[in-house]
Every structure is written in C-alpha cells, then in structure tokens.
Amino acid sequence: MDTIVECVPNFSEGRDLHKIERIADAFRARENLKLLNYSSDKDHNRMVITAIGEPEVMKNAIIEATGIAIKEIDLTKHSGEHPRMGAVDVIPFIPIKGMSIEEADILAKEVGKIIGEKYQLPVFLYERSASSPHRQNLASVRKGEFEGLEEKMKHPEWKPDYGSATKHPTAGGVVVGARMPLIAFNVNLHTTNMEIADKIAKKIRFIGGGLRFCKAMGVDLKEKNMVQVSMNLTDYTQTSIYQVVEMIRIEAKRYGVNIAGSELIGLVPLEAVADTVSYYLGLENFSSQQILETHLME
C-alpha cells in the first residue's frame, strides 16, 4: 500500500450496540483497509471509528457507512452530551503515507459531493477543506447543532458546500474535510512548580508566538510529583517533535529545570518517528522505506 489515508468519522449513535456494529461493518472485510478501533459512549450517544487504508477503498467504506447511519439514526429522537449536527456528524480525512494534505482535501471534497447528492444531505467543508476561513473550525460549523441547522442555513455564510440546500429531516447535515494527523505529545519536567509548566507552554505554542503547529498547556502530575507540558502537534511535517522538545529544554534551562521524560499518546505516523531519529542521529537521506517492516505494508 503506497498511499494511506486515515478516516475518523463520528456517528451519533452510542447506545444501540446492534446499530453500532452495523455502522462499523462498513469498514470490515475490505482489502487494503483496516478498522483500527471503534468506540462508543452512552452519555455522549456517539461513536468514533478509526480506520486506515487506501483512499479509494476508504471512499467506498465511508459512503456505505453514511448510508447505514442515515437509515439507522434519527436525530429527531437523539439526545446526548456531545454537540452534533447530523447522524454522520463529522468525517475527517487524514493523510498518513504517500499522500499530501492537498490530496486528502481532494478526497474529502469527492466524498462530500457524493454523499451530499446520494443521500440528500447538506455538506459543510471544514479544516483544510473549508471554503472560507470562518468555516475552518468544527465548533463554529456545528454551532446551533441539528435543531438549529435549518435556521442557520438561511444565512448565506452558512450555505452548504455540497448536497441538499435544506436540512435532512432525520440525519441533519454533515461536516467533511481534510486535516493533518494530530500528535499528542507530553514532556515532563523535574519540578512541581506549575507556574514553570504554564510559562513554558505559553512560550512554545503558536498563540503565544511560538511554533506554528503547536498547541500546549501546563498540566500538574500530582502523583508523579512533576509538572508537564501537554501538547498537540497539528502538523508534524512542519512543526517537528524534536523542535518542541529542544525548545522546551531551552526554556526550562531558564528555571534550572531538566526534562524528566516524555510520552507519545496513542498513534503516531511512522514519518514523524523517522524524522525524529534523523534529527538526533544527524542521518543523511534516511527514508522510512529503509525500515524493514514497511515492506510488509505494500
């Protein structure tokens, strides 16, 4: 498999286990696609699927899953703690391997157009696929939720990008778009002083004048007697793991504090790992294709 996309669609069903399985089934038994994980939450009344695979196969899977979800889920009877706008609430496409964010964007738009027309759904593009800056943020697009969608769509700035010009009576609308993979990365500091963690977080993150694709905050690890700079790296191809570590080291020096360790939470793309090794070893021309196991993925 030379090209791998990740898709993490959210569906508004977290209680009926049979419905949950029927939706997940769309991602099963497909060549060159793997359902990595699916989890549901009763309070949120919502499920999240994580799948990786070839773009064309993923396209077919998500189109099928959307059809199943629309048949199974009736938002007029739905309640839950998590905000939602549709039966299929949001469909993010994330380039993992051999794929640029631009190609993931093309895929997201293709899927958006198809499901909009096929199922008579209003489709809103977001993140890197957004048709306007005010539509980049998911929370802004979803604001008003299912119940307020009809009213919201009357405003020209919330005209759907594809599909039906009116709300689907039971399935609402859907948000589709491409985004880069998030890397959840935490660095622990040899101090219990939260002020230091907060100050470092503010200094390294984008909104504080720091690295462009770094979100950060201080966290108190009371059990460990340490504090932590907890981060989301929103585009590892531009803001690298080693950059945030070395910047934290530089900032921590001001307070005479050392890095105690770090942790990568959840999944991380191989390219981000290869990039980190290349930096620290000063590797020339290292390619992730040199990692033996990558040849088992073809």
Added chain:
Amino acid sequence: MDTIVECVPNFSEGRDLHKIERIADAFRARENLKLLNYSSDKDHNRMVITAIGEPEVMKNAIIEATGIAIKEIDLTKHSGEHPRMGAVDVIPFIPIKGMSIEEADILAKEVGKIIGEKYQLPVFLYERSASSPHRQNLASVRKGEFEGLEEKMKHPEWKPDYGSATKHPTAGGVVVGARMPLIAFNVNLHTTNMEIADKIAKKIRFIGGGLRFCKAMGVDLKEKNMVQVSMNLTDYTQTSIYQVVEMIRIEAKRYGVNIAGSELIGLVPLEAVADTVSYYLGLENFSSQQILETHLME
C-alpha cells in the same frame, strides 16, 4: 503478522537466469511472505534472496527452494569467485518482530533437520545455532568448500549436525543458523584525519574493549573531505544505535572533533528506530505498536 522472520539464503547459481527465477519462485505467491529482493552475480556465480514473513510460511518456502536448487545446481560443474560448500550454501534466519533469537534458532534447527533428511544433505549449524564454538563462524564451517567437504567430514569435529553423514554428490552441504539482524551504520566526522577515525573505531568496538555487539573501522571519505567510523551492529537489542553515537561523540571530543552526520545503510528493523527515538526523547513506555502503520502489517 505478529511474528516476522527474515531469511537470506545464498544459492550457488548466478548465471542462468531461468534457474535463478525458478529458485526465487519458491518465495513468491505465498500469503504472509514477501520476497524483498534477490540479486545474482555472474563472477561470484551466486544469488542471494532476502525474504521476510511468518516463520511457518518461510519454512515451507525455504524447504521448497532447497529442493529446486538441488535439482538445478550441480556443484561438480560450478566455478565462481565466492567460496561455497553447497548448491544451497547458507541459510540464515533472522528474528525481526515478535520473535527472540532463541525462537529463530529453533526454526533454523527445524529447517536444518527437515532438509537434511528430505534431500540427503549434510547440514552444519552456525552462528547462534552452532553446536560448538568452532562452528559459529561461517568462514570456518565453509573452509575446504565443496571440493574438500568429504575429507573435512571425516574429522569428528566436522560431523554434520543433521542429515546425511556423507557429502551430497552434486549439492554438497548446507550451513543453517540463526543470527541477529545486522545494522550497517556510519558516523561521519568533521575532520580529514584518518588517525582519529581509526582511534575512535578501535575504542568503541568489541575487540578493542568497547561495545559488545559493535564492529567498527575507520574509512576515508575523500570526496566529502571527511573521515568516517563505519560500523556493523550485530545485535541492536543489546548494543543500541544511540550508544555508539554517544560513545563516538565522547571520543571525538578528545580531539576537538564534532560529528558531521550519520547514515543507516540498507534496511533497519523498526524496533531499532523506536529504541533510538525513545532514548533521545526520553519516552516513557513507548511501543512500536503506537506507530500507526504497524497496524497495517497484522
């Protein structure tokens, strides 16, 4: 695929392309096995196959390949520059993933026993599978080659481990064993002084009192105006990439020399890459299973 073994068998045929393909065919069209590479050399009159896959599948492939090679290759008519003892000259098994060297050793012995009996071949175990220290080294086992094998086997210290007690008339004998993957890793130094590269190489390598699984020598990179410490790491699970880099850094300091960069040559196991990242980031509990793409290999 939870368990992956690499097999790099050498066959004494490097000229007849049809024979070469027939031998390679044994590693094709098998579920959970991948023929990564095969190369042949006319002067050496020899071919090398690189395959990775599940141990059971690999076992079947190498048994079949041995049968084909014995039928196709007649060592009484064979000449080439490379020393060789048999039609199938050497079969190394290398644990890559989810497998210990002890398990690779068991596999090597299973295969050795089977091909010895099935094809009436004398089988000699070497490397980690050797039945005695004087049989560890391939060159020692192969000494005398095909032509001297009958005479050699008369000495009790060269009695075969499995199979026929006499030389196969056309296929000679075969050397089988388990070994760890080799990592070929070079570190370049910001100096043209070869004496420094040699001194560092001697200090860090096993035979000079250095790291146990490190072979090293100085190399002059005339075109780059640099010198290099060129290494083979013969067991990365015990002697790590970061250890050799940091030891070279420490030694180079004595001469006021900095590391200019490094290179990994050929393939490297994912675990070695994950180990390197873990060290430099100070990662707690990082597992290669957290690398997204590993889930495509299952």
